Amino acid sequence: MKNLGWAILLTISVTLTACLENQGSVEFGSAGSGSNTNGDFSVVTEPSPTPSPSPEESPTPTPPQGEAAVFQINSGAKLTDSSNLELSFISVFSAAYLKLSEGADCSGGTWESFVDEKMYQSAKSNQNVTLSVQYKDYDNRVSECLNASILIDEMGPEIVFAKYPTSTVEEGNDVEIVFTVTDAGAGVDKVTCTFAGVAKPCAAGTNTIKIPSMVSGTYTLAVSATDKLAHSSGKSITFEVSSKYKSLVQTVQVTPNKKVDLLIVIDNSGSMEYEQKNMAKRVQNLLSVIKGLDWQIAVTTTDPRDVKLGDGRLVELTGKKGQYILTSAMADSEAQTVLGATLQRSETGSGDEQAVYVTYRAIERSLSQSGGNVNFVRPDAQFSVLVISDEDESKNGTKNDPQSLLNFVSQTYGGQKAFSFHSIITRPGDTACKSTNGYAYGYRYEQFSKLTGGVIGDVCAADYAAQVTGIADGIRKTLKTFTLTCAPVVDATKSVTVLKDGQPYSGAFAVNGVNMVFTNDLPQGEYKVYYSCVK
Known part of the structure; x- marks a missing residue:
């Protein structure tokens, strides 16, 4: 009986050792493969014949069914308004250490003692953050790389004016303003616009506001927006509408x-x-x-x-x-x-x-x-x-x-x-x-x-x-070409006059915005251009 007890004890010892050393039949899911978008990986046990152990080689058992390795940021959330992140770790075996890296490939970080949870302060903000982790036990078995991502959104929506008056508008002209409101994180929740103190309809995306036949005055279009995390932002543009002109003279050396x-x-x-x-x-x-x-x-x-x-x-x-x-x-x-x-x-x-x-x-x-x-x-x-x-x-x-x-x-x-x-x-x-x-x-x-x-x-x-x-x-x-300081006004009462070396110059030209483009090459000399612009 005494010898039988030792035999049973020896059999249990061999079996435990084989379980700890098993690696060949454990399959870890790749962090970026298939539909595994939350960064989890799982243990897959494939049934196979178990060969008889030889004196030089112990059997290779597999971990128990149902075990799974997990790495999550903020319990799997995809969006947060804080760069202070809560990380959760579940290993596929009794892990003693973990290694946390920035990026998806576990290429950085240093090994540290395993914990179930820890707080992590991201140095990045207002962008997508990806972290990855590996686990290791006391026998130096290392899991495959798991990763998880979360979008940190700490800012309000972005407001960009694409088209707007860049200089004083002449009275009676129409004004068109185009602006966009976007939020790459939580998304836009609400947009509010006021023009000259009057509310105007506007929304997320591209907005076009047209104001016909402007009268003299100073005008402001103010846009404010809030995202779905309650972050807000605002932007405005101000421009002048005037019926007054300024007379200018510009000297150009050719x-x-x-x-x-x-x-x-x-x-x-x-x-x-x-x-x-x-x-x-x-x-x-x-x-x-x-x-x-x-x-x-x-x-x-x-x-x-x-x-x-x-x-x-x-x-x-x-x-x-x-x-x-x-x-x-x-x-x-x-x-x-x-x-x-x-x-x-x-x-x-x-x-x-x-x-x-x-x-x-x-x-x-x-x-x-x-x-x-x-x-x-x-x-x-x-x-x-x-x-x-x-x-x-x-x-x-x-x-x-x-x-x-x-x-x-x-x-x-x-x-x-x-x-x-x-x-x-x-x-x-x-x-x-x-x-x-x-x-x-x-x-x-x-x-x-x-x-x-x-x-x-x-x-x-x-x-x-x-x-x-x-x-x-x-x-x-x-x-x-002469580039003037502002776009000249040319109408029944206003014109552009050119003198060369003090004498009227009759060379033909066209006015394109702020540029006067002459038909022929300009002779060397001093030119003076007289013109009027809206103030």
């Missing part, structure tokens, strides 16, 4: 040089994947049209962030280490190849496209004494901008405003620099483009192009050849 600087602002956000294909081919005829000019060309992105390829920094030319500016001194074929390759962006930049803002910053950086932008905008050269984007300006700061950018250029260069803004965009009203690859109407870019007599192209076009030719022709015309 020199015989043919200098033109062109800044190309390329949208490198994720929504531009379709347009980025064959971008080099789409713009291949640009340089042939401006051939013969003393030109400089540089590229920046619509990304406004203070990063290597953002905030108005010029993009390093592909294949030209340390160089940021193409010049007409380069052979035509080489210049076209380098330009096309540089425009073909592979990175994914910010979705908050801000072409007007980065143009402002690119000029500021050109005026500095360091960085790749230095000396790009030459004091005695005319200046053009070409924006290629499937979305509109996403913010409403001072440097996002077209009139503010025009004022900055005029003041910085003493009213001597002709300026034109061209855009290849989702043209407002082009429903076919917007419903396919044009992400959002480019209201502000269209407005800026009209203000400076620029060309407005179609970003959804399969071939940009025709519109790029028109833009290149517009760039040439800056050599015979």
Whole structure:
């Protein structure tokens, strides 16, 4: 009997040891596979014949049925208004340790003692946060990676004015204001609008308010919005309607040089994947049209962030280490190849496209004494901008405003620099483009192009050849353009008068927004332009 007891005890010991060492028949679900969207993984036991143990090898038993590993954030919630998160852990075995990582692949973190729950303070806010975890027991068995995500929304809805008066409106004219109200987190719950103290109907999404036959006065449109987590936000625009005019005189020195600087602002956000294909081919005829000019060309992105390829920094030319500016001194074929390759962006930049803002910053950086932008905008050269984007300006700061950018250029260069803004965009009203690859109407870019007599192209076009030719022709015309400080009023009582060296100049011209474009090249000399603008 004594020997029989030892045999039973030895059998139990061997069986327990085999259970602890079993790994071969445990199957953990991948954190990102199938419909397992909450990051759980489960233990799957497959029935199989159990071979007889050999002296060198113990049997490999499986964990009991029904066990499951779990990792949850805030009990599985998908949305929260706090960056202080409650994490819950359930292991597939008696875990002794856990390792928590930022991201979905368990590649970070350090091992710590296992707990059922813990609080975690996320360094991120107003974005989706993904965490992952692995468990380990005292025998150093490690589970597969589990992950879970939650959207932290601590801000009210975003309100962006896309179209609005950028200068004083003449009395009797109509006003159209377009704005959007969105909330990527909880969603918009309520939107309230008032114009001149009167409530106006508005809602989440894109709103268009039209006010006909404006009378003199100061007007404010105020928009407030609340999301479904009770976060609120508000924004307003104010503009003047006036029947009074101001008389101006502007002096422009015309020199015989043919200098033109062109800044190309390329949208490198994720929504531009379709347009980025064959971008080099789409713009291949640009340089042939401006051939013969003393030109400089540089590229920046619509990304406004203070990063290597953002905030108005010029993009390093592909294949030209340390160089940021193409010049007409380069052979035509080489210049076209380098330009096309540089425009073909592979990175994914910010979705908050801000072409007007980065143009402002690119000029500021050109005026500095360091960085790749230095000396790009030459004091005695005319200046053009070409924006290629499937979305509109996403913010409403001072440097996002077209009139503010025009004022900055005029003041910085003493009213001597002709300026034109061209855009290849989702043209407002082009429903076919917007419903396919044009992400959002480019209201502000269209407005800026009209203000400076620029060309407005179609970003959804399969071939940009025709519109790029028109833009290149517009760039040439800056050599015979005067950019005024405001759009002149031309009617039965008001006109634009030009003197050259003190004598009336009879050369034909057309007024396109703030630009006077002459039919023929301008002879060298001093020109004075007399005109009137709405105050």
